[in-house]
Structure formats: structure tokens, C-alpha cells
Amino acid sequence: MDIRAEEITKIIREQLGGFAAGVDVSETGTVLTVGDGIARLHGLERCMAGELLELPHARAIGVARPAGDHPIVVL
Numbered sequence: 001m002d003i004r005a006e007e008i009t010k011i012i013r014e015q016l017g018g019f020a021a022g023v024d025v026s027e028t029g030t031v032l033t034v035g036d037g038i039a040r041l042h043g044l045e046r047c048m049a050g051e052l053l054e055l056p057h058a059r060a061i062g063v064a065r066p067a068g069d070h071p072i073v074v075l
Contacts, residue, residue, distance in 0.1 A: 031055070 029043035
């Protein structure tokens with residue numbers, strides 16, 4: 001069986017053609033404390049470790065890390 005690059009390219013282009021990127025805001029939380037580049041948040045129960053979070057009012061994007069009593073720490 002010969003593998004032809006043209007066929008593979010065609011299949012990949014067809015599959016990617018239907019891809020629609022979008023952002024879904026499904027939860028909002030409360031900032032408890034901020035200091036030294038670390039924000040402690042509450043209220044994001046479905047947030048997972050390593051997830052990218054956006055803090056629009058602080059003009060920041062951070063990575064979620066689990067931390068003790070506070071569900072989320074954004075670095």
C-alpha cells in the first residue's frame with residue numbers, strides 16, 4: 001500500500017475545514033487576594049490544574065494550580 005502525501009493532505013484539510021474555534025465562558029469566580037504576581041480565586045469549581053484562566057479586569061492570563069483551602073491560585 002502506497003501512502004501518498006497528496007491524499008493525506010486532502011484528508012487533513014477536509015477534517016480541519018469544519019473546525020470552529022470559539023471561547024465559552026462557563027464560570028466566573030471571585031478574586032480573594034492578590035500579591036507578588038499570585039491571585040487566589042474562589043468559585044471556579046470546575047477549573048482544573050494547568051488550565052489557562054483570563055482575568056480581564058487585571059489584564060492578566062494565568063495558569064491554575066490547586067492550593068489548600070483556596071481552590072485556585074493563578075500565577
